[in-house]
Amino acid sequence: MNDRRVGASYAPVRFAPFAFVVVFVSALASAALAEPIESASRSTLGYVTSEGRVESASRSTLGYVTSEGRVENASRSTLGYVTSEGRVESASRSTLGYILPDGRVENASRSTLGYILPDGRVESASRSTIGYARGVRREWVAIVYFFGFFGLVR
Secondary structure: OHHHHHHHHHHHHHHHHHHHHHHHHHHHHHHHOEEEEEEOOOOEEEEEEOOOEEEEOOOOEEEEEOOOOEEEEOOOOEEEEEOOOOEEEEOOOOEEEEEOOOOEEEEOOOOEEEEEOOOOEEEEOOOOEEEEOOOOOHHHHHHHHOOOHHHOOO
């Protein structure tokens, strides 16, 4: 009977390393699913997770892009929208610009703001590299680099 009590008191200690490993692996998996948003000099400006959460370089949440195309700040207030046709809209639904299938990004007047290349490079209208966002959806790259949502790129 005494042996059972001793064994029972050690049971949580035996499972503690396992619990730590599960938490650690979960944290690594979450971090691994985030793709970096980088400047032209390759410094990390922030991250975008596969679920559309936008994070600062220090990993604090700045906002979200929902599966319906709504762009939200960290408090979940609507900042704007990205339609399935590639139109970028403000919170009041006025058109800010367009994301074209070829990677070109235009403002509301249809002037080219820049380009998002298949390799993740982001270029200005004059074709100079302004950043990198490999593995991030084109729409999400455009709202960060060209439409100023989340304040990562100035």
